[in-house]
Amino acid sequence: MGYRVAVVGATGAVGREMLTTLAERNFPADEIIALASGRSAGNEVSFGEKGTLTVQDLATFDFSKADIALFSAGGDVSLEYAPKAGQAGCVVIDNSSAFRMDPDVPLVVPEVNPGALARYGKKNIIANPNCSTAQLVVAMKPLHDAFGIKRAVVSTYQSVSGAGKEGMDELFNQTRAVYVNDPIERETFTKQIAFNVIPHIDKFMDDGFTKEEWKMTVETKKILDPDIDVVAQCVRVPVFIGHSEAVFIETKKPIDAETARKAMHGFPGLIVLDHRADEGYVTPVESAGEDAVYVSRIRVDPTVKNGLVFWCVSDNLRKGAALNAVQIAEELVAKHLKKAA
Structure with a gap:
């Protein structure tokens, strides 16, 4: 007997990707329920x-049926709705930032910290990390296990799809407007995004960092290791799909490019494609529609002891959101949530 799975926000970019991913991976579901606001109810x-699925009204849905x-x-x-769903016995996997730092809610990337799922029952809520954090910790995990990461400095180059369909539409419309x-x-964005980059994602905080940058710091610590120092600069770039990151790490043990490649090679969800030649690296265009996190441009940082630099790219709608959520659900049903016969 399969599971009853509801997708809340089914008409949005990530919600649609969740539905696609559930279908592609043949998730063991007897019923898939598409939920959205009342104005979308009745759409397909x-x-x-x-x-196709007919969208139901989230406001009137009984979560005991999922x-x-x-x-x-x-x-x-x-x-508003996740606690209600959890209290009704439905396990919520939430893609927003609402519960990520709640000590009673596990924040999970299945390749990195699947054991955290054992604590899901406290609130019946599991948090999905920020899209830029998800790919970062997948790339860092094998290096941390092998060499012990002390510090990470990250510069992100985040696509407009991170701001939803509205962000993608704005890039398209502005690009067209430039040409005509x-x-x-x-x-959607604070400045022109077409043919431009914006060093500002989410709200500014009192210390001058943005909330997006804060998320990367605190989420990486919660998922991977609270003792890792992380600082980020998050930038929106005129790319439709795919987040990129330039990552500078310092490790406790000696590290070089070859030993780093060996540590990363074969790690679940991670593909090393690193050739020191033209086209020997992965860009957001190649990552779109793919499940993996790709790592390229691995080299020693000569300015610090035990330093390494690398480039990582991933489809933010998939590993950064929909795929990670579905992988959490797969791990949940395989190890923790047993369906009655």
């Missing part, structure tokens, strides 16, 4: 190549 969404709910409708929606000499209109 694609369930991969398996057909075993697992994948949430991707924003923090406010999660704060129309006025540049902006609603």
Whole structure:
């Protein structure tokens, strides 16, 4: 007997990707339920190549009729409905930042800290990390295990899909406007994104960092190791899909490019494609639609003792959101959540 799985925010970019991923990976579900706001109720969404689903109204849905709910409708929606779902016996896997730093909610990347799932029952809520954090910790985990990472400095180059469909539409419309000499209109981003980069994602905090940068720091510590020092600069770039990161690490043990490659090689969800030649690295274009985190440009940082630099790229809608959520659900049903016959 399979599971009943609800997808909250099914009409959004990540929600649609969740449905596609559930279909592609043949998740053991007897029923998939698409949920969204009342204004979307009655519309249809694609369930991969398996057909379409009629969207139901989240506000009136009885979560006791679902075993697992994948949430991707924003923090406010999660704060309102995730606790209700959990209290109804439905296990929530939430893609927002609402519960990530709650000590009673595990923050999980299955390749990195699957054991944290054992604590899901405290609130029946599991948090999915920020998209930029998810790919970072997958790349860092084998290096941390082998060499002990003390410090990480990260510069991100994040695609507009991280801001949802509205962000993608804004890049498209602004790019078109540049070519036809129309006025540049902006609603989603703080400055023009077409042919530009914006060193600002999410709200500014009192110390001058943005909330996106804070998330990368505290989430990496919670998932990987609280003793790792992490500092980030997050930048929005005019790319539709795929986040990239330049990562500078310092380790406790000696490290070089070859030993780093050996440590990363074969780690689940991680592909090393690193050739010191033209086209010998992965860019966001190649990562779009792929499940893996790709690592390239591995080299020693000569400015610090035991330093390494690398480049990592991943499809933020998949590993950064939908895929990671579905992988959490797969680990949950395999190891923790047993369906009654």
